[in-house]
Amino acid sequence: xxxxxxxxxxxxxxxxxxxxxxxxxxxxxDRIIPARFLKCVNFDSLGKSxxxxxxxxxxxxxxxxxxxxxxASILIVNSNFGCGSSREHAPQALMRWGIKAIIGESFAxxxxxxCIAIGIPCFTLxxxxxxxxxxxxxNESLFLEIDLKNSLAKSKDLxxxxxxxxxxxxxxxxxxxxxxxxxxxxxxxxxxxxxxLPYTKFGNI
Amino acid sequence: MSQDTLFDKVWDLHKVSRLPGGSDQIFIGLHLxxxxxxxxxxxxxxxKNLKVKFPDxxxxxxxxxxxxxxxxxxxxxNLAEQMIETLEKNxxxxxxxxxxxxxxxxxxxxxxxxxxxxxxxxxxxACGDSHTSTHGAFGSIAFGIGTSQVRDVLATQTIxxxxxxxxxxWCDNQLSNGVYAKDLVLHIINELGVKGGVGFAYEFAGPAxxxxxxxxxxxxxxxxxxxxxxxxxxxxDEKTFNxxxxxxxxxxNENWDKALLWWKSLKSDDNCIYxxxxxxxASKVEPTVTWGITPGQSISINxxxxxxxxxxxxxxxxxxxxxxxxxxxxGQTIKDTPVDVCFIGSCTNGRISDLRVAAKVLKxxxxxxxxxxxxxxxxxxxxxxxxxxxxxxxxMESGFQWREPGCxxxxxxxxxxxxxxxxxxxxxxxxxxxxxxxxxxRTLLMSPAMVAAAAINGKVSDVxxxxxx
Numbered sequence: 001x002x003x004x005x006x007x008x009x010x011x012x013x014x015x016x017x018x019x020x021x022x023x024x025x026x027x028x029x030d031r032i033i034p035a036r037f038l039k040c041v042n043f044d045s046l047g048k049s050x051x052x053x054x055x056x057x058x059x060x061x062x063x064x065x066x067x068x069x070x071x072a073s074i075l076i077v078n079s080n081f082g083c084g085s086s087r088e089h090a091p092q093a094l095m096r097w098g099i100k101a102i103i104g105e106s107f108a109x110x111x112x113x114x115c116i117a118i119g120i121p122c123f124t125l126x127x128x129x130x131x132x133x134x135x136x137x138x139n140e141s142l143f144l145e146i147d148l149k150n151s152l153a154k155s156k157d158l159x160x161x162x163x164x165x166x167x168x169x170x171x172x173x174x175x176x177x178x179x180x181x182x183x184x185x186x187x188x189x190x191x192x193x194x195x196x197l198p199y200t201k202f203g204n205i
Numbered sequence: 206m207s208q209d210t211l212f213d214k215v216w217d218l219h220k221v222s223r224l225p226g227g228s229d230q231i232f233i234g235l236h237l238x239x240x241x242x243x244x245x246x247x248x249x250x251x252x253k254n255l256k257v258k259f260p261d262x263x264x265x266x267x268x269x270x271x272x273x274x275x276x277x278x279x280x281x282x283n284l285a286e287q288m289i290e291t292l293e294k295n296x297x298x299x300x301x302x303x304x305x306x307x308x309x310x311x312x313x314x315x316x317x318x319x320x321x322x323x324x325x326x327x328x329x330x331a332c333g334d335s336h337t338s339t340h341g342a343f344g345s346i347a348f349g350i351g352t353s354q355v356r357d358v359l360a361t362q363t364i365x366x367x368x369x370x371x372x373x374x375w376c377d378n379q380l381s382n383g384v385y386a387k388d389l390v391l392h393i394i395n396e397l398g399v400k401g402g403v404g405f406a407y408e409f410a411g412p413a414x415x416x417x418x419x420x421x422x423x424x425x426x427x428x429x430x431x432x433x434x435x436x437x438x439x440x441x442d443e444k445t446f447n448x449x450x451x452x453x454x455x456x457x458n459e460n461w462d463k464a465l466l467w468w469k470s471l472k473s474d475d476n477c478i479y480x481x482x483x484x485x486x487a488s489k490v491e492p493t494v495t496w497g498i499t500p501g502q503s504i505s506i507n508x509x510x511x512x513x514x515x516x517x518x519x520x521x522x523x524x525x526x527x528x529x530x531x532x533x534x535x536g537q538t539i540k541d542t543p544v545d546v547c548f549i550g551s552c553t554n555g556r557i558s559d560l561r562v563a564a565k566v567l568k569x570x571x572x573x574x575x576x577x578x579x580x581x582x583x584x585x586x587x588x589x590x591x592x593x594x595x596x597x598x599x600x601m602e603s604g605f606q607w608r609e610p611g612c613x614x615x616x617x618x619x620x621x622x623x624x625x626x627x628x629x630x631x632x633x634x635x636x637x638x639x640x641x642x643x644x645x646x647r648t649l650l651m652s653p654a655m656v657a658a659a660a661i662n663g664k665v666s667d668v669x670x671x672x673x674x
Contacts (some may be wrong), residue, residue, distance in 0.1 A: 008467045009308065019222060020209075023520065024523070024526065025521065025523050026399055026400070026499050026523050028499075028635075028637045029667070030616070030635070030638070030639060030640050031638055031639065032208050032636045033639065034639055035640075035642075036617075036618065036642075038618060039270060039271070039282075039284040039285060039286060039618065040244075040284070041243055041244035041245070041248070041291050042244070042245055042248060042288060048373045053638070053639045053644035054638075055645065056644065062562075077287040078405070079398060079400065079519070080400040080433070083399060083400065083499075084335065084430075084635060084637060085349045085616070085635075086242070086333060086334055086335035086337075086349035086350060086351055087241075087242065087336075087337050087351070087353035088242065088245075088353060089352075091351075092352075093448075095592075098465075106400060106403065107403075108400070108403065108433065109403050109404065109428075109433065109434075109435045110335055110348075110349050110350070110351065110435060113351065113354070113366070114351035114352075114353065114354075115465075117351060117353035117354060117357075118351075118353055126617055134592070143340055145242075159462055165228060166226075167224075167226040167227035167367055170225065170226035170227060171226040171228075172423045173366075174225065174226065176224070176225065176226055176365075179354075179357055179362055179364070179365045180253065180255070180361065180515055181224070181354065181355050182224060182361070182365070183230060183361040183363050183364070183365065184255075184361055186221055186222050186230060186358065187361070189221050189222055189230075189360060190221055190230075190232065190258075190361060190363055191242075192258070193219070193221045193232045194232065194362070197218065197219075197232070197234065197466065198327070198463075198464075199234060199325065199327060199328065199467070201460075201462045201463070202456040202463060202464045203457065204261065204461040205235070205262070205263065205264075205323055205454045
């Protein structure tokens, strides 16, 4: 973890930063943040424990521990990243380490929605493109400037289009990824729905 | 696009609005909370100066961090004590019903809610836990959410979500003797892959599913998420209604009749449309054991660990990682693999029927020397029922430790953990690296009956050799 952590807020239009590659399919949220770190009543201290067991095993050779990745903020992953437990602690830990966006072949469903809910855009690219980027990063630094409006990633050598769910993209552009306010706006519709539901007439639960 | 499935009916009924971004605002009929994923959500409410909108629609219990040896307060672990105190305080402040330790109704949230009759057909159910899919066994649409969404449910009783596609998994014929719901769901995950269900709700159907008890159906839906599906469900039938009837929070008297009428209308229509249908033959499923580091890496008890050539290119890299981590060779049999720890419990297999099956295998037998074996009932109710039936004695006489209810070594947030690279035979749901509390610990997932058989022999065994004698 680097400088003081400032969570994202409002519209997210652009993210730029250095890429860091983490190779492997089916990386689960227990690996991202082992369960013993879930014993907390806030997320503040999670950044330093992200991938703790993998990092200990690799004794300083884990991508997150390499000097050249110290200031990286765009994570490049493979398929089914974030599978398993629904713990939001996983993306919270990544975010507190410094990750601002993730590009991968595919994401597990709950991890993906947790990322959206805390302001980390997750983009997808075909398997081959991800592997090409990861190979490239092996040898050279890759800085990307991601423009959410056009789903476009630019580097010094090339431009490419990133895939992102349209609803997620729109939420980042409007700031509605931080959903509470939007949901609250429909309070009267919620009340109406509550009264319409058959089971609310079956007595108290 | 699916049409007229139970999923479509329940989703459409709970849709409050289409949000500007294009996702749906969905009303949550029942919100379950526990100590691990809720404190930050309550903290966020406080920061935003918001109240809990429908406190009657949220129910709490404590499960993940509770010790299973000594539950007297304060807990020995200060952080665990702090977490339960925070939940107690939040529930009191926001007038949320809380089933605490000693209430007679505490336990793993996905065991407790069905026991109380809170889990009912046609509800949307959310909880900050991925195994919320369990509740789909009753024909509800139930899914895990993260803490920010817990905050949203507390504040608005709704969340923003994209509608899922629906895949029917049709299971023909019947499971054979000695083969259980756990084996079937491990088989399904192996067939469809750990990410096969991403973007889908799984509808489990067919004669093999209809024949299952409610508790077995919960085991199936519980592990939908291990196949990538955030939500899994089964159309409700007479078994569902009989299970719910007379439970504490079930509708009573004339409300029961009204509920029943509505519940019967919910099942997927005969001419409904699925986004995908997969068929499999349940009679071909054998006792199944995982050998790797994802729940999809499983084989039948008499099969050999696959070699890279047996696997698709997508599965090869994780397989290589698994061989190395587990210390297994391709071609090795899983049967006779020595185990160190045997764990029966969890939201997958910690219910009374699971304990009964395991106790039947263990009766008049002894756990093998040097094996640490322990059973953690899924709830206080399960524990009480087991004691009434004398199951606790059968377990203890065989050499199992009898513990207090909680999640325990399924995720090892309390002091129940593997040590070093111990191998555990576990009735839980995840065999991820480090999952059971040791960064090098190794987990073999299997049915509770198979865990009992492994405990007796000290190695992975075919439970059919015990029950078919």
